Amino acid sequence: MVMMFFxxxxxFVDVWVAGKIHQDVxxxxxxxTQCLFFLLVVAIAVANGSVAAIGQSAGAGLYRRxxxxxxxVLALGMxxxxxxxxxxxxxxxxxxxxxxxxxxxxxxxxxxxxxxxYVLPMYYMLNITNAVFRARKMVLVPLGCMMLVSLVNTVADxxxxxxxxxxxxxxxxxxxxxxxxxxxxxxxxxxxMLLRKGLLRRDSLAPWRxxxxxxxxxxxxxxxxxxxxxMWQAGYLVLFAITASLPFGSIDALAGMTAxxxxxxxxxxxxxxxxxxxxxxxxxxxxxxxxxxxKRVGLRILLMACGSLTVVAMFMWPFVPEICAxxxxxxxxxxxxxxxxxxxxxxxxxxxASMTLGGIMTGxxxxxxxxxxxxxxxxxxxxxxxxxxxHQVWGDSEGVFIAMLISQVFxxxxxxxxxxxxxxxxxxxxxxxxxRNNPAGASAGSSLEGVKSNVRSGI
Numbered sequence: 001m002v003m004m005f006f007x008x009x010x011x012f013v014d015v016w017v018a019g020k021i022h023q024d025v026x027x028x029x030x031x032x033t034q035c036l037f038f039l040l041v042v043a044i045a046v047a048n049g050s051v052a053a054i055g056q057s058a059g060a061g062l063y064r065r066x067x068x069x070x071x072x073v074l075a076l077g078m079x080x081x082x083x084x085x086x087x088x089x090x091x092x093x094x095x096x097x098x099x100x101x102x103x104x105x106x107x108x109x110x111x112x113x114x115x116x117x118y119v120l121p122m123y124y125m126l127n128i129t130n131a132v133f134r135a136r137k138m139v140l141v142p143l144g145c146m147m148l149v150s151l152v153n154t155v156a157d158x159x160x161x162x163x164x165x166x167x168x169x170x171x172x173x174x175x176x177x178x179x180x181x182x183x184x185x186x187x188x189x190x191x192x193m194l195l196r197k198g199l200l201r202r203d204s205l206a207p208w209r210x211x212x213x214x215x216x217x218x219x220x221x222x223x224x225x226x227x228x229x230x231m232w233q234a235g236y237l238v239l240f241a242i243t244a245s246l247p248f249g250s251i252d253a254l255a256g257m258t259a260x261x262x263x264x265x266x267x268x269x270x271x272x273x274x275x276x277x278x279x280x281x282x283x284x285x286x287x288x289x290x291x292x293x294x295k296r297v298g299l300r301i302l303l304m305a306c307g308s309l310t311v312v313a314m315f316m317w318p319f320v321p322e323i324c325a326x327x328x329x330x331x332x333x334x335x336x337x338x339x340x341x342x343x344x345x346x347x348x349x350x351x352x353a354s355m356t357l358g359g360i361m362t363g364x365x366x367x368x369x370x371x372x373x374x375x376x377x378x379x380x381x382x383x384x385x386x387x388x389x390x391h392q393v394w395g396d397s398e399g400v401f402i403a404m405l406i407s408q409v410f411x412x413x414x415x416x417x418x419x420x421x422x423x424x425x426x427x428x429x430x431x432x433x434x435x436r437n438n439p440a441g442a443s444a445g446s447s448l449e450g451v452k453s454n455v456r457s458g459i
Contacts, residue, residue: 001270002143003143004269004270005269005270006147006149007265007269008265011265012262013153013157013158014033014157016326017157017158021172021175025108025172026258027105028112030261031254032113032116034237035095038234038237039120041229042077042080042226043081044229045222045227046077046080046128046218046222047130048222049218050069050132050135050218051280051283052221052283052365052367053066053221055136055280055283056284056287057287058287059283059284059286059288060287068205068214069218070132070199072211072214072218074129074132076218077127078125081120092110092113092114092117095113096109104251105251111173112172115180122183125191126145126149126183126186126190129145129190130142134280136199137284141190141197145189145190149183149185151182152181152185157178162174221362223367225370225371227375228371231374232374232378239400242383243257243390247396252332252336256324256332256334256336256339256397257336257337259327259328259340260338261340263323263337267352268355270309271309274302274304275355275359277301277359278297278359278360278363279363281297283362286363294363294364298360301359301360302356302419310349316341317345320338321338323341324337342401343401346405347404347405347408347409349412353416357416360419364424364425364428365428366424369415369424370415373411374411377410377411381403381406381407381410382407383403386400390403
């Protein structure tokens with residue numbers, strides 16, 4: 001929860017400084033931040049796979065296998081970060097055209113895109129290493145990492161963006177480079193901590209035959225998680241495109257949506273903390289063969305998350321106009337942000353439920369369920385309703401925001417039904433079948449067949 005607070009500070013400071021520079025910068029930042037989430041889908045997929053594989057291995061007491069998975073996911077992350085970086089520069093212009101970026105803000109958006117591509121490999125490393133520490137229940141390390149990232153980002157935003165403290169005033173370029181410096185600092189910090197904590201050492205480098213047998217489970221979890229992120233983030237990009245092409249007030253709507261999202265993150269990011277907590281605990285309980293306890297703890301976390309954050313949303317409701325005024329001096333942007341928050345605060349119980357249940361499925365390795373439900377909610381509910389309500393019925397951003405609420409109700413209801421009535425624990429890597437695993441399997445692997453047997457049996 002504290003770590004998510006620092007995530008909030010990072011996003012809040014970015015948007016506040018962008019608003020002080022100009023509302024066009026705020027609108028561009030909103031588009032490019034969503035683009036960044038799209039470019040990070042592979043990192044998030046690998047991170048989800050690592051939480052399931054490493055968490056379940058540690059829960060079963062198989063620490064050598066957990067360390068080998070650490071090295072495997074780091075190598076995958078670095079390679080894929082470079083590949084996505086190259087692809088991003090190759091398809092930059094078609095990508096921006098697809099997003100319907102208004103000509104007025106295109107130069108700013110293009111600059112943000114370039115700098116965010118440069119930092120992409122470091123961003124991959126940051127996401128994956130944070131997931132590795134969470135999977136091993138070493139949650140203070142990601143907390144320290146995000147404190148460092150928040151500090152560097154805040155100093156660089158105010159210094160380079162607004163010219164405070166004797167720094168050169170670079171405007172929106174300074175906001176972009178603040179992200180580069182802060183993410184790089186966090187990634188390097190995590191790599192150092194991996195070495196100091198003994199999670200990355202000589203025996204982490206498994207032979208190719210082990211990796212060939214161990215990788216399928218990682219891929220089995222990561223592929224649906226990656227597919228879900230592609231569909232989800234692409235859906236958000238299309239939602240931004242729908243908003244950018246609204247008949248009236250599109251740029252103000254984009255800036256208001258950006259500001260509203262940052263305010264909403266006061267609740268969204270704590271919900272993600274519950275998501276991560278659920279994935280950690282469910283993965284460890286399933287690794288220990290305690291399926292019933294995994295479901296019980298998942299339900300407890302779900303009730304705690306929905307109850308606590310709904311209460312916070314209720315307290316925020318009367319102060320929405322004042323909060324929006326903090327993030328933008330432009331009255332039109334404040335009005336758009338207030339409309340966004342009106343619908344998304346009502347949506348909080350459903351949004352939090354979806355996110356928490358998604359974390360449960362990640363810990364169990366049941367990312368296929370998340371992929372199907374999130375994709376359906378985005379592409380079959382949210383986007384069609386947003387286009388019809390935004391372009392045909394309301395003619396402004398309110399129709400788009402209503403569609404977001406409707407899709408969250410559908411998504412959370414379907415996820416809860418799966419959680420209660422389907423055997424999502426069957427996706428876990430550890431298969432107990434009422435027997436105790438052979439602890440010798442933790443370091444077994446003198447032959448290829450032995451490795452295959454150990455990996456397939458969950459050892």
